[in-house]
Amino acid sequence: MRVLDRLRTPMRLIVVAAAAATCTPLVAQFNPPGQVFGDVSGDWVVVTHEDTPSYGLGPELGDYAGLPINAAGRQKAESWDADVLSQEARQIQAHPVQYISNNRGPTRILKVLDPMTQAFAAYAFAGSFGRADRIVWMDGRPHPSKFSEHTWDGFSTGVFENGVLVVTTTHMKQGVLWRNGVPLSPYAKLVEHFARHGLYMTVSMWIDDPIYLEAPEMRTYTEMWNGYGNLQYQEPFKAGEEVSNKPLGWVPAWPLGTKHREFAETHGLPFEVTQGGVETEYPEYQLKIQQLMRAEAAAKRSGAAAPNQPGR
Amino acid sequence: MKRLNSMTMMRRLAAIMIAVVASVGYLRAQQTARGEPVQSAVADALRDWGVPLPQPYFRAPEDTRKTGEKPGEIRAGVVPDYDALLDPLVVIPVQGDVYLIGGAGANIAMQVTDEGVLLVDAGDERAGDRVIATWKQYQRRRPLRWVINTSADVDHTGANEKVARSGEGGLNSLTESPAGLSFADQPTAGIFAFETVLTRMGSSKNQTSRATAAWPTDTFVTPTKSFYFGHQPLELIHQAAAHSDGDVMVFFRTADVIAAGDILADDRYPVIEADQGGTIQGVLDGLNALVRLAVAEYNQQGGTRVIPGHGRVCNQSDVVEYRDMVTIVRDRVALLARQGRTLAEIKAARPTLEYDGLYGTNKASTADMFIEAAYREATKSSATGR
Numbered sequence: 041m042r043v044l045d046r047l048r049t050p051m052r053l054i055v056v057a058a059a060a061a062t063c064t065p066l067v068a069q070f071n072p073p074g075q076v077f078g079d080v081s082g083d084w085v086v087v088t089h090e091d092t093p094s095y096g097l098g099p100e101l102g103d104y105a106g107l108p109i110n111a112a113g114r115q116k117a118e119s120w121d122a123d124v125l126s127q128e129a130r131q132i133q134a135h136p137v138q139y140i141s142n143n144r145g146p147t148r149i150l151k152v153l154d155p156m157t158q159a160f161a162a163y164a165f166a167g168s169f170g171r172a173d174r175i176v177w178m179d180g181r182p183h184p185s186k187f188s189e190h191t192w193d194g195f196s197t198g199v200f201e202n203g204v205l206v207v208t209t210t211h212m213k214q215g216v217l218w219r220n221g222v223p224l225s226p227y228a229k230l231v232e233h234f235a236r237h238g239l240y241m242t243v244s245m246w247i248d249d250p251i252y253l254e255a256p257e258m259r260t261y262t263e264m265w266n267g268y269g270n271l272q273y274q275e276p277f278k279a280g281e282e283v284s285n286k287p288l289g290w291v292p293a294w295p296l297g298t299k300h301r302e303f304a305e306t307h308g309l310p311f312e313v314t315q316g317g318v319e320t321e322y323p324e325y326q327l328k329i330q331q332l333m334r335a336e337a338a339a340k341r342s343g344a345a346a347p348n349q350p351g352r
Numbered sequence: 353m354k355r356l357n358s359m360t361m362m363r364r365l366a367a368i369m370i371a372v373v374a375s376v377g378y379l380r381a382q383q384t385a386r387g388e389p390v391q392s393a394v395a396d397a398l399r400d401w402g403v404p405l406p407q408p409y410f411r412a413p414e415d416t417r418k419t420g421e422k423p424g425e426i427r428a429g430v431v432p433d434y435d436a437l438l439d440p441l442v443v444i445p446v447q448g449d450v451y452l453i454g455g456a457g458a459n460i461a462m463q464v465t466d467e468g469v470l471l472v473d474a475g476d477e478r479a480g481d482r483v484i485a486t487w488k489q490y491q492r493r494r495p496l497r498w499v500i501n502t503s504a505d506v507d508h509t510g511a512n513e514k515v516a517r518s519g520e521g522g523l524n525s526l527t528e529s530p531a532g533l534s535f536a537d538q539p540t541a542g543i544f545a546f547e548t549v550l551t552r553m554g555s556s557k558n559q560t561s562r563a564t565a566a567w568p569t570d571t572f573v574t575p576t577k578s579f580y581f582g583h584q585p586l587e588l589i590h591q592a593a594a595h596s597d598g599d600v601m602v603f604f605r606t607a608d609v610i611a612a613g614d615i616l617a618d619d620r621y622p623v624i625e626a627d628q629g630g631t632i633q634g635v636l637d638g639l640n641a642l643v644r645l646a647v648a649e650y651n652q653q654g655g656t657r658v659i660p661g662h663g664r665v666c667n668q669s670d671v672v673e674y675r676d677m678v679t680i681v682r683d684r685v686a687l688l689a690r691q692g693r694t695l696a697e698i699k700a701a702r703p704t705l706e707y708d709g710l711y712g713t714n715k716a717s718t719a720d721m722f723i724e725a726a727y728r729e730a731t732k733s734s735a736t737g738r
């Protein structure tokens with residue numbers, strides 16, 4: 041009996057050590073120093089009044105205001121012809137993640153657990169718009185090699201930084217930044233921050249693509265908890281014979297040098313302010329717009345050609 | 353005394369265990385904080401088994417621990433250098449029994465079957481040993497049987513001789529000796545190509561001329577050649593007058609993978625070897641054939657995979673993007689040429705501006721070279737009334 045009493049303390053220590061041996065790796069894996077876990081799983085829906093004109097009907101042709109596009113991006117957008125979506129091989133083309141990361145509808149975010157260990161491996165985003173699904177790997181795996189395929193949803197990995205889910209996405213297909221042909225290259229990089237505040241979640245998108253952008257594009261939107269949401273299996277896009285009279289190899293495009301002026305003319309804006317560029321992102325550009333409008337009005341009064349007409 | 357010793361031993365043992373566990377936990381926490389996956393036999397096994405996902409996932413099961421990059425190291429807007437010779441080579445599963453071997457010059461498609469290994473292209477001569485080590489690493493007991501050349505270019509066929517000799521196709525290739533040509537003593541893997549590839553390799557006047565042991569052992573002259581290997585039909589599709597006059601695409605029907613050779617090189621503008629019978633129209637015909645052959649799964653992704661001569665694995669929608677680019681630039685240059693613009697004026701009009709960041713960074717095929725090829729064809733066809 042006395043032996044057992046004397047062994048009690050070491051036995052306790054052994055039990056504690058065994059428990060620590062079991063738990064420490066798991067704790068270390070999912071709550072490393074500096075990371076605070078803030079779960080985002082559940083059903084969400086985007087607050088749809090944000091950017092509705094752009095995401096609903098879509099932006100007007102030639103409207104690049106506020107987009108930090110460079111000359112290459114502008115030329116690509118000007119030559120983009122909406123008819124291209126009538127190509128047979130584009131009729132079921134999904135929106136790329138860099139354009140519509142939240143799919144603008146109900147979203148269900150599931151935790152993907154390893155069936156053996158219950159270890160948290162990934163978040164699965166189920167999209168409602170044509171099954172715009174995504175996987176965000178949370179297990180620390182690297183991104184694929186440069187030889188690997190690019191997909192509409194890209195390859196995403198996430199970490200928690202002070203309770204905010206930070207998702208980095210690469211390996212996306214060539215897509216659009218805006219639905220009027222403003223391009224993004226397949227070498228763009230998307231970083232999203234999912235900051236949950238109770239029943240709301242603020243999501244910021246940071247898109248860097250020096251091939252078509254002068255500076256990274258920044259967007260935000262708000263998701264709202266959708267506890268009664270019941271996102272069921274959604275129909276993916278399937279090809280239909282909507283346009284069947286186009287031959288293989290038909291590639292519609294506006295000719296080199298095209299300038300889409302309708303947007304500026306319809307809204308009474310100087311053409312230059314519709315052409316985008318990093319300058320047009322900032323509030324102080326409003327002063328320049330006023331200057332350009334005054335100059336244009338003065339030129340019209342004098343019957344001369346308006347200054348600052350597009351030279352690019 | 354004995355009891356006291358036992359107590360002391362037990363306490364020391366417990367202290368050591370706590371110290372070990374705490375150290376391991378701390379190290380793993382540091383490892384995770386650095387973004388490195390936790391390394392343990394159990395974790396490795398689980399990752400290899402894969403995690404069942406609740407939704408479709410259009411990606412090959414690549415082990416990114418071996419082949420991938422950390423997200424922080426991927427720079428936005430930078431076209432990767434696909435021509436760099438790598439050691440070790442990158443091997444990624446594409447679909448079915450077909451893999452892509454990258455980093456050996458041109459891309460190599462590798463089919464691994466119970467019947468043996470088949471390679472589409474052998475790569476750069478300097479990477480030959482690594483290509484041999486790679487197929488031997490992946491083989492299923494049976495050796496390398498066939499090498500198929502998609503063109504005569506040295507970055508595709510430079511290692512023909514070395515790689516073919518590492519196999520046992522059952523055919524004795526030709527060898528050169530002072531006495532003349534004779535069959536080699538040892539059987540090697542067979543080399544299959546379109547006939548003009550053999551012609552060009554055999555011509556002493558051509559830059560693609562090669563030692564006899566590197567020559568194709570089998571050729572064909574028909575538009576297509578059927579071939580059965582490893583329990584699946586293969587179609588060798590000749591595309592006339594494309595990047596050269598000997599281009600072949602290899603369609604693995606069961607795996608649903610097409611090795612396109614240099615008809616598709618999605619990291620650069622098309623390389624048009626006009627002195628070897630290449631034309632932009634031929635490349636476009638080849639790209640349209642790829643678009644017709646490939647079938648995407650829903651949402652225009654997945655489905656048939658296309659391994660380009662250079663660049664990353666594609667599917668139909670990537671081929672469409674590339675085809676559209678070639679068509680648009682070709683048509684722009686042709687229109688400007690018809691309007692009487694000189695070549696210098698056409699270059700100054702920047703008809704490739706929006707594509708230069710994607711395809712104009714490779715010295716093997718710059719924007720100027722592509723514009724010149726398009727101009728040459730446009731003026732030639734207008735001169736001949738076509």
